[in-house]
Amino acid sequence: xxxxxxxxxxxxxxxxxxKSDKAEEPKKIAIVVSTLNNPWxxxxxxxxxxxxxxxxxxxxxxxxxxxxALESDHFENAISSGYDAILFNPTDAAGSVANATKxxxxxxxxxxxxxxxxxxxxxxxxxxxxxxxxCVQLGKLFVDTLGxxxxxxxxxxxxxxxxxxxxxxxxxxxxxxxxxxxxxxQQSADFDRNKAMEVMESILQAHPDIDGVFCGNDAMAMGxxxxxxxxxxxxxxxxxxxxxxxxxxxxxxxxxxxxTAMQFPKIIAETAATYADEYFxxxxxxxxxxxxxxxxxxxxxxxxYIAYGKK
Amino acid sequence: xxxxxxxxxxxxxxxxxxxxxxxYFKKISEMQVSKIETVFDAxxxxxxxxxxxxxxxxxxxxxxxxLLSAMKTDSKKAFTNFSHFQNEGDTKYFFVKxxxxxxxxxxxxxxxxxASGEEIKLAIQYIFGNTSRDCSGLISIDDFSNTMxxxxxxxxxxxxxxAEIVAPFKAKVQEGNTVSFLGGIELSQSNPKTxxxxxxPLQLEINSK
Numbered sequence: 001x002x003x004x005x006x007x008x009x010x011x012x013x014x015x016x017x018x019k020s021d022k023a024e025e026p027k028k029i030a031i032v033v034s035t036l037n038n039p040w041x042x043x044x045x046x047x048x049x050x051x052x053x054x055x056x057x058x059x060x061x062x063x064x065x066x067x068x069a070l071e072s073d074h075f076e077n078a079i080s081s082g083y084d085a086i087l088f089n090p091t092d093a094a095g096s097v098a099n100a101t102k103x104x105x106x107x108x109x110x111x112x113x114x115x116x117x118x119x120x121x122x123x124x125x126x127x128x129x130x131x132x133x134x135c136v137q138l139g140k141l142f143v144d145t146l147g148x149x150x151x152x153x154x155x156x157x158x159x160x161x162x163x164x165x166x167x168x169x170x171x172x173x174x175x176x177x178x179x180x181x182x183x184x185x186q187q188s189a190d191f192d193r194n195k196a197m198e199v200m201e202s203i204l205q206a207h208p209d210i211d212g213v214f215c216g217n218d219a220m221a222m223g224x225x226x227x228x229x230x231x232x233x234x235x236x237x238x239x240x241x242x243x244x245x246x247x248x249x250x251x252x253x254x255x256x257x258x259x260t261a262m263q264f265p266k267i268i269a270e271t272a273a274t275y276a277d278e279y280f281x282x283x284x285x286x287x288x289x290x291x292x293x294x295x296x297x298x299x300x301x302x303x304x305y306i307a308y309g310k311k
Numbered sequence: 312x313x314x315x316x317x318x319x320x321x322x323x324x325x326x327x328x329x330x331x332x333x334x335y336f337k338k339i340s341e342m343q344v345s346k347i348e349t350v351f352d353a354x355x356x357x358x359x360x361x362x363x364x365x366x367x368x369x370x371x372x373x374x375x376x377x378l379l380s381a382m383k384t385d386s387k388k389a390f391t392n393f394s395h396f397q398n399e400g401d402t403k404y405f406f407v408k409x410x411x412x413x414x415x416x417x418x419x420x421x422x423x424x425x426a427s428g429e430e431i432k433l434a435i436q437y438i439f440g441n442t443s444r445d446c447s448g449l450i451s452i453d454d455f456s457n458t459m460x461x462x463x464x465x466x467x468x469x470x471x472x473x474a475e476i477v478a479p480f481k482a483k484v485q486e487g488n489t490v491s492f493l494g495g496i497e498l499s500q501s502n503p504k505t506x507x508x509x510x511x512p513l514q515l516e517i518n519s520k
Contacts, residue, residue, distance in 0.1 A: 120453065132441070132458065170462065173469070288453045293399060293401065293402070
């Protein structure tokens with residue numbers, strides 16, 4: 001009998017010890033990113049990790065490799081390993097809702113970065129680039145640059161990502177007002193540079209006479225530009241990207257790409273980490289969706305910008 | 312006997328606690344990972360906004376002459392007092408009202424001269440972007456489950472403006488008419504070019520010839 005009581009007391013004290021140890025440990029933040037195969041997302045993840053460290057938290061970056069199943073595994077790991085918050089760049093607007101919901105059910109706040117999920121309550125807050133508004137402006141510039149007429153190609157990103165369509169729709173909301181501009185091809189290249197090059201090569205065979213290319217991100221713009229160089233058309237065709245990545249900024253300086261739209265991954269990542277910090281300190285009222293402005297970058301204003309932000 | 316009772320009670324308590332923490336019940340509907348979203352009707356939303364909410368909010372609009380005057384005096388203050396926006400970027404929107412006499416009509420604009428002498432341009436050809444949606448401050452991003460729905464609202468409002476506001480107006484308007492309007496203006500905070508501003512019409516009325 002005494003042994004049994006002793007065992008129960010021991011069990012109870014061990015449980016309470018574990019709890020108090022946990023309270024003293026620095027909180028841990030998981031940074032789950034759609035892919036680390038794109039420098040923009042590497043910058044986003046590393047900036048979030050740096051900010052988390054500055055705020056006194058441990059963090060670990062998880063690469064979902066654009067795979068929702070792998071992303072789901074990362075969430076399971078983060079939940080079972082006792083992470084206290086998740087800074088999340090989702091792979092799929094609809095498919096990733098389940099993961100954020102799982103974390104929420106486990107009492108772990110989720111802060112989305114750049115890409116959104118189709119839910120207003122699964123994540124504590126979503127810090128998003130205002131892609132649509134930026135592409136309305138890019139579209140206006142595209143119209144002026146091409147002189148309101150010509151043939152053009154559009155390369156889309158991942159079709160299940162809302163950013164893909166927000167960018168495309170913003171662009172078309174401007175460009176489609178001008179009947180002299182004709183879209184001869186619209187294809188997805190999954191936000192990937194190599195795929196964009198292949199897709200562009202194939203499009204150029206069917207449509208050699210084009211005047212402009214609008215790409216849903218800079219990686220695809222760089223891939224499309226490479227294909228145009230190989231086809232000896234780079235001087236004639238105007239290429240537009242989106243992101244503000246390092247190679248795109250350098251290309252605009254060198255007169256290769258015509259324009260991009262500068263997102264501010266530093267602001268997005270730091271805001272997400274700061275929100276997590278505020279959450280730990282008791283704040284619970286966050287904007288459900290916080291759109292971050294995006295700015296059009298051309299050769300005329302390039303001096304104001306560096307890769308991923310302003311000087 | 313008493314010892315045995317305590318023993319059984321403690322064993323029961325121990326397993327009871329284990330079981331309590333191991334099993335929980337929830338409704339299946341609560342466990343659904345993603346809600347079944349009803350299809351958002353952007354067209355209907357846009358129609359209510361443009362044809363009901365905007366006219367009802369007329370008193371919230373700033374007189375275009377007052378806005379221009381405020382811009383000349385202190386543009387920063389004018390942005391703080393009158394602008395609306397969805398993000399913290401450079402572009403801001405204004406909900407304006409006014410009246411003027413038609414001095415010119417071309418493919419893209421109807422030019423009005425106000426009583427206080429300002430020349431303003433009403434866009435009648437290219438209506439796009441978020442000015443019509445964001446100028447009034449009546450629409451919040453938090454009202455939408457995703458930004459695609461929010462952006463579709465812009466597109467539907469712009470289509471409605473072209474079809475139901477601008478088209479009948481274009482068919483009737485003539486130089487010399489007096490026109491009153493409710494509209495939206497987009498301005499860059501860092502470089503507000505008020506001399507080049509265009510008003511996206513949200514309500515147009517030809518008062519007299």
